[in-house]
Amino acid sequence: xxxxxxxxxxxKIGREVVLEKPRDRSxxxxxxxxxxxxxxxxxKSPMIIADELASSFEDSDVFSKVEAVxxxxxxxxxxxxxxxxxxxxxxxxxxxxxxxxxxxxxLEFVSANPTGPLHIGHARGAVYxxxxxRLAKHLGYDITxxxxxxxxxxxxDLLGLSIQLHARENLLDETVEFPExxxxxxxxxxxxxxxxEKFGVEIFYDESRQKELALWAKDEVMKIVVKDLGDLNxxxxxxxxxxxxYADWDRVMxxxxxxxxxxxxxxxxxxxxxxxxxxxxxxxxxxxxxYLAGDIVYHNQKFERGYDHYINIWxxxxxxxxxxxxxxxxxLGYDAQKLEVLLSQMVSLLKDGEPYKxxxxxxxxxxxxxxxxxxxxxxxxxxxxxxxxxxxxxxxLAEFKKQDSSNPIFYIQYAHARIQTLLSKASVxxxxxxxxxxxxLGENADTxxxxxLLLPEVIEDAFTTRQVQKLTDYLKSLAASLHKFYYDVxxxxxxxxxxxxxxxxxxxxxxKTGLSLLGIEAKDRMEKEAE
RNA sequence: GCGCUCGUAGCUCAGCUGGAUAGAGUACUGGUUUGCGGUACCAGCGGUCACACGUUCGAAUCGUGUCGGGCGCACCA
Numbered sequence: 268x269x270x271x272x273x274x275x276x277x278x279k280i281g282r283e284v285v286l287e288k289p290r291d292r293s294x295x296x297x298x299x300x301x302x303x304x305x306x307x308x309x310x311k312s313p314m315i316i317a318d319e320l321a322s323s324f325e326d327s328d329v330f331s332k333v334e335a336v337x338x339x340x341x342x343x344x345x346x347x348x349x350x351x352x353x354x355x356x357x358x359x360x361x362x363x364x365x366x367x368x369x370x371x372x373x374l375e376f377v378s379a380n381p382t383g384p385l386h387i388g389h390a391r392g393a394v395y396x397x398x399x400x401r402l403a404k405h406l407g408y409d410i411t412x413x414x415x416x417x418x419x420x421x422x423x424d425l426l427g428l429s430i431q432l433h434a435r436e437n438l439l440d441e442t443v444e445f446p447e448x449x450x451x452x453x454x455x456x457x458x459x460x461x462x463x464e465k466f467g468v469e470i471f472y473d474e475s476r477q478k479e480l481a482l483w484a485k486d487e488v489m490k491i492v493v494k495d496l497g498d499l500n501x502x503x504x505x506x507x508x509x510x511x512x513y514a515d516w517d518r519v520m521x522x523x524x525x526x527x528x529x530x531x532x533x534x535x536x537x538x539x540x541x542x543x544x545x546x547x548x549x550x551x552x553x554x555x556x557x558y559l560a561g562d563i564v565y566h567n568q569k570f571e572r573g574y575d576h577y578i579n580i581w582x583x584x585x586x587x588x589x590x591x592x593x594x595x596x597x598x599l600g601y602d603a604q605k606l607e608v609l610l611s612q613m614v615s616l617l618k619d620g621e622p623y624k625x626x627x628x629x630x631x632x633x634x635x636x637x638x639x640x641x642x643x644x645x646x647x648x649x650x651x652x653x654x655x656x657x658x659x660x661x662x663x664l665a666e667f668k669k670q671d672s673s674n675p676i677f678y679i680q681y682a683h684a685r686i687q688t689l690l691s692k693a694s695v696x697x698x699x700x701x702x703x704x705x706x707x708l709g710e711n712a713d714t715x716x717x718x719x720l721l722l723p724e725v726i727e728d729a730f731t732t733r734q735v736q737k738l739t740d741y742l743k744s745l746a747a748s749l750h751k752f753y754y755d756v757x758x759x760x761x762x763x764x765x766x767x768x769x770x771x772x773x774x775x776x777x778x779k780t781g782l783s784l785l786g787i788e789a790k791d792r793m794e795k796e797a798e
Numbered sequence: 799g800c801g802c803u804c805g806u807a808g809c810u811c812a813g814c815u816g817g818a819u820a821g822a823g824u825a826c827u828g829g830u831u832u833g834c835g836g837u838a839c840c841a842g843c844g845g846u847c848a849c850a851c852g853u854u855c856g857a858a859u860c861g862u863g864u865c866g867g868g869c870g871c872a873c874c875a
Contacts, residue, residue: 289818300817303855313855339818380875422875509875533873544801548873558875586802587870612803613868654811658804659868673824674837681837692834732815740812743822754831754839793837 268352269724271329272297272342279323280305295332295341296717302338313338349716350705353773356720357701360776364723367407373569374400376580377496377503378415381485382426384454385495385635388582391660392611393635394651394786395735396580397501401784402730402738411574414503415565418485419510420558426450426488427481434459434471452632454491458484495636499644500786512564516556519567519599520549526598536563541594563595570601583610583657609733612659614651638664645787649676652785653739675743679778680790682746685753686775687791695765700772703765712770715752718745719770722777726784735785742781749774 269286276284280301289298302317309316317335324333324342331345356363376396379389396412403410429450435441438459445451462470462480470476489506496502520527526537527549534550536559549560569577581588586608593603616633638647641664653675654660693700705716721741729737749771758767779789 285815285817287817291818294818298818303817306855337818382875417875420875544871551873553873555873557873559873561875582869583803584869589802610803658811661810663810675823677837678823681835685835685838689834736812740822747822750838751840753834754836757831757833759834793835 268344268720269297272344275324275327275329276301280320289339289341292714294336294339295334295343297342297344299340299342300338302335302340306338344717346706346713349713349720352720353705353716353769356776357769357772360780363776363780364726365405365407366727370408370576371574372403372408372410372576372578373413373572373574374403374410374578374580375413375415375569377492377501378417379492380417380422381488381492382422383450383452383488383632384491386632387616387635387638388614390499390635390638390647391614391651391656392580392582393496393499393501394648395609395611395656397499397786398648398652398735398738398784399578399580399730399733401786402726402735405726405784406730411505412503413505413507416485416489416506416508417558417561418482418508419513419561423481423485424477426484427477427479430455430458430462430480430484431471431477434463438463439468439471454488458487461487495634495639498636498639499648507565507568509561509565512561512568513556515564515568516560519564522567522600523563523595523598526595536591536595536598538591538594541590541597543590543594547591559591559595562592563599566592566596566606567599570596570599570605575605577606579606579608580611581608583612586610609656611656615659615661616664645680646674646676648786649679649739653736653743655734655736675739676787677793678750679742679746679782681793682749683775683778683782683789684791684793685749686771686778689753689758689771690768690775692759693764693768694760695768699765700768703769705766705769708763708766708770711752711755712767715748716770716773718748719774719777722781725781738781738784742778742785745774745777745781749778 273284273286276286276299284299284301286297286299289295302313302320305311305316306313314335314337317338317340320340321333321335324330327333329345329348330342332341332343334341374396377385377389377393379385385393400410400412425448432443432445432449433451433455436443436445437456462484465483466476466480470480493503520534523536526541528535528537532552533548535546536549537546539546547559548557549563550556589608592608593606596603596606650662651660705712708716725738725741729735756767758764758771761767775789782789
């Protein structure tokens with residue numbers, strides 16, 4: 268709709284025009300302050316310009332009214348236009364709000380180390396990434412979801428050691444000294460038991476077999492990670508393993524040319540020249556590559572695979588890492604502009620109003636799977652999607668278990684269920700509903716119809732600005748409009764029943780489509796709360 | 799100390815490519831259809847948009863500075 272209006276304006280005025288939503292719907296469907304910016308160039312008062320522009324739209328079928336108010340230009344779409352658009356959407360529900368974009372995007376997210384199950388902090392980045400992925404898919408981008416598995420380096424050795432000690436302490440009742448830095452947590456119980464079955468007790472005592480144990484364990488941990496993500500409706504297209512990348516290191520190093528140099532027996536990347544705080548070591552004196560080396564090879568591989576755009580979602584604590592990776596990308600001869608790094612901020616939990624501290628060492632980490640069990644995948648996804656990803660977030664578990672309007676996901680689901688209930692009580696046939704006209708329904712219904720048809724713009728906006736909360740906000744307000752409409756207007760048994768139910772179908776379609784983009788399935792009926 | 803980021807209602811958060819009286823939920827107070835699920839709806843209360851200066855016809859939004867919070871500043875990943 269907006270594109271259509273924009274195009275008309277561009278034609279008339281000869282430039283790109285900012286369209287906004289009027290604060291008050293009585294002003295119209297769209298508005299623009301364009302006259303203010305034209306005022307200077309034309310040396311005329313904004314009021315007069317707006318008046319002139321308004322009258323030039325008089326004979327358009329798209330608008331029923333265009334008027335100038337205090338320099339603003341307000342547009343009201345015609346019933347005819349809205350009704351046609353709605354009918355098209357209903358007869359092509361799977362195409363509603365879809366587009367064809369010609370861009371290949373690689374989206375990397377989560378990428379948590381395979382040393383333990385995902386915790387609540389990972390969940391935020393996971394939900395954010397998956398929501399962007401769904402939006403992009405819907406908009407027609409050719410997008411790939413990728414998980415980078417850091418299965419090399421110290422933390423993997425540590426995993427092997429941690430299992431050995433955990434097993435000896437818990438399975439074999441030994442008293443062992445557990446160093447600070449080792450991993451703890453319940454998941455080690457299962458791993459220890461499985462390891463004992465597979466390898467026998469000896470493996471917990473044999474230092475030379477730590478590596479073997481670790482390599483087995485990280486794959487087991489990845490299985491847990493993938494399953495937990497699946498429970499949240501999150502799936503990846505590809506997994507890239509860090510351990511498999513280093514074979515390519517020599518070639519990649521040469522490719523960076525002057526970006527790489529040797530000093531003090533180590534190999535460095537000249538990242539300072541590209542905006543980093545200082546140069547970084549990529550190969551140590553003992554010739555072991557650093558983590559950065561792996562990431563360089565990985566990004567080289569990404570670019571060699573040839574996408575138009577790359578998005579990485581990282582935890583906010585990695586923000587200092589961005590300049591060095593971009594520097595590497597430039598030395599590799601690629602356009603660092605194509606690499607977009609989005610940060611997912613910290614999450615803090617409140618329990619009974621008190622901050623709850625997590626610590627890996629203490630093993631009291633709040634696991635993502637625990638939260639899913641507690642409040643459900645839908646509520647978790649919704650709450651994370653509805654907060655801007657780059658601000659720190661605090662949330663209280665109790666809030667999201669409630670089943671009333673204080674819990675937005677519940678409120679939206681109820682709106683959708685309400686529509687289904689009404690449809691099931693209809694006294695007219697589906698055919699009558701489909702062929703009925705959406706005209707002459709009155710002010711309230713027109714408003715609701717317009718709101719429901721805004722979905723395509725919202726999806727586009729949410730993706731291009733990477734602000735997925737625009738979608739959740741939209742769904743909340745559409746649900747509110749529906750609930751209000753339901754309260755105000757009786758539908759079943761009235762003369763306008765078929766028309767009104769058609770309107771509900773449009774609203775239902777937007778709710779359902781919007782929810783599915785959040786990875787949430789719309790419900791047809793609400794379960795009564797079990798006391 | 800340096801860098802990034804945030805500071806909007808009692809609380810949790812939107813709004814930030816500058817635009818019409820700053821929004822929602824929650825909390826609190828009071829109400830609601832002789833009707834389609836009241837798991838809903840309405841109204842009231844509540845704001846010097848951290849502070850100061852600047853740019854502009856116009857600033858929560860842009861710029862500079864101050865104060866305050868978070869994160870980062872590894873040859874760890």
